[in-house]
Amino acid sequence: MHPARQLLIAALRWASGVLVAGLLAALLLYAAPGATVDEREIDPALGERTRARLRAEAGARPDFVSYYAGFLQSALRGDLGTSRAYHLPVTQLIGERWSLTAAAVAEGLAAAWALGLAGALLSAGSRWASPPFTAFSVLLLCLPSGLLAIAFFLARLPVAGILAAAVFPKIYQYLRNLLDQAARAPHCLAARARGIGPLRLLLLHRAWPLWPEAVTLAGVTVSTAIGAAIPTEALCDVPGLGQLAWKSALARDLPLLVALTIAVAAVTLGVNSVASVAAAAGGGRRWRS
C-alpha cells in the first residue's frame, strides 16, 4: 500500500477512535448516577428558591444526541468543561500538569527501552545472561505499579524509574521471544551455515529485521507507561496528570476525568497509529528486500 494512503487510513482511524472515545465519555457523563444532581443543592447557605432553580437547571437536559453534539462542539473549540472539584477550566488544569507527566513518561520509556533492549540482546546472545534478566522481569511483572511506586519511594529512587520498572518486563519478554523465534528462521540458519559470526548474526540477522515489531511495541508501551503514571504520581505526590486523574476520581469530578480520558485516548491512539504506519512501511521494505 502507498505510504500516503497508509497515513490517510491511520489518520482516519485515529479521528474515528477519538470520536468513539468521546462518545463513550459523553455517555458516561450523561448517564452516571447523580449526573442530574448539583452538589450545591446540599449547601445550607443556599435558599429554597435557589435550590429549586439548580434542580430545574440540572433536570432540563437535552436528549443524548444533542448533548453529544454540544459536547463535541465545545471540545472542538478547546472547551472541555469546568472541573467540579477545582472550579477551574479543565484545559487549564491539564495544561499546567501535562509536561510533568510527559517528561516522566519519556524518561521512563527511554530507561525501560535501554534496559529491555540490552537485556533481550544479552539474553539472546549468552545463556548466562538470560536467567537474571528473566527472573527480574518476571518479578516486576508480578508487582502492581502501586507497589512498585511504594518500593521506589522508600528506596528514594526517581519517579521515572517506577515507570521504567513497569514497562521493562513487557519490552524484555516480547523482544526476547521475537529474538528466539528469529534464531529458528531460515535466513538465520542459512547465515549460520555460511559461517557468519555470532555477534553479527545476532545484531544484523536476528535483531535488525525485528525493528517494525519493536516500533509497534513502542506504541503499546506508551499506553502502559501512562497507566503506571497514575499510582506513581498519586503515591509519590507528583502533581502530574496521573495524580490529577486520581484526585478527580476520588472527588467524582467526572468532567475532568472524562477530558483526561479523551486526552489520553488521543495521545495513545496517535502514537499507536504512527507506530503502525512506520511498522507497516518497514515491514513492506523488509519483505521486498
Place this chain on the structure above:
Amino acid sequence: MTAARKLGCAGLGLLYAAGLLADLIAPGGYAAQDRDHPSARPTPAHWLGTDELGRDRLARLVHGTRVSLFLAPAAAAIATALAAVAGFASAVVARRAGQVLTLAFDVLLSLPLLFLLITLRAALPLQVPPWTSLLITFTLLGLLGWPSSARIVRAAVLSSRDSNYALQARAAGLVHSRLFAVHLLPHLRPVLAAQFLLLIPVFILGEANLGILGLGVVEPLPSWGSLLAELHNLDTLPSEPWRTAPALALLSAVLCFHLAGSRHGESPA
C-alpha cells in the same frame, strides 16, 4: 508437567487452601477487634500483629486472600465470555461491521486499563457498602478487561475459518451455523482457556492497584488491594516489615499463576 508448573500449581493450592480455610485459620473473623492491643507487633496471639484498630492482620490477610483469589477468576470468566462473544462476532459479521468492532477494540485497548477503571469507578457511587464495592470492583474488571482477549479470539476464528478443514466442510455443504458450532467453536476452547488463565493475574494486579489508590474494596472487608492500601504509611514500614505480608502473598499468587499457566498460550508479556 514441568517443575516450574508443578511449583506454581503447588503454590496456588496452598494459597487457595488458605483462602478456603480462612474461617478455621482465623475463627475470630476479619473485623474482630482487640482494643487492648492496637498496632501490636507480632505475638503468639497475633502472628502478624494487629492494625491501628486492633484487628488481627493474619485474619484479614487470609480473608483477603479468599476474596481476591476467588473473585479474580470470576471476573476473568466474565471477561473471557465477553471476549469470546465480541471476538467471534467481529470475525463472522460482515467485513465493515467487523472493522467497526475492531476499531472499538483498538480504542478500548489503547486506553490504559487503570485509567478506564478509575474513570468508571468514579462514575459509580463511591460511598457504598463493602459488599457492593466488592461487586463493583470485580464486575468492572470483568467488563473492561476483555478487549485484548477479543482480538486473540478474533484472530483464532479468522484462522480457523480460512483453514483447509473449514473449506472442506463448506465444500461438503455444511451450513454456516453448523460449521461454527461443530467445527470452529471447539477449536476456540484452548484459546479461551489460555486467556482465562492469563486474565486472572491481570485482574489480581488491577484490584491491587485500585485498592492502593483507595478506589477498590472498602473497609472493613479485606482484599489484597485494600490491605496494600495500608502501606501508604511509608515512614513506619522499614521498622514493621510484617506489614508487607499482603504484598508477599500477592507476589506469590501472581508468580504462581504465571508458572502454572506457562504452558498455556503466550508468555505473560
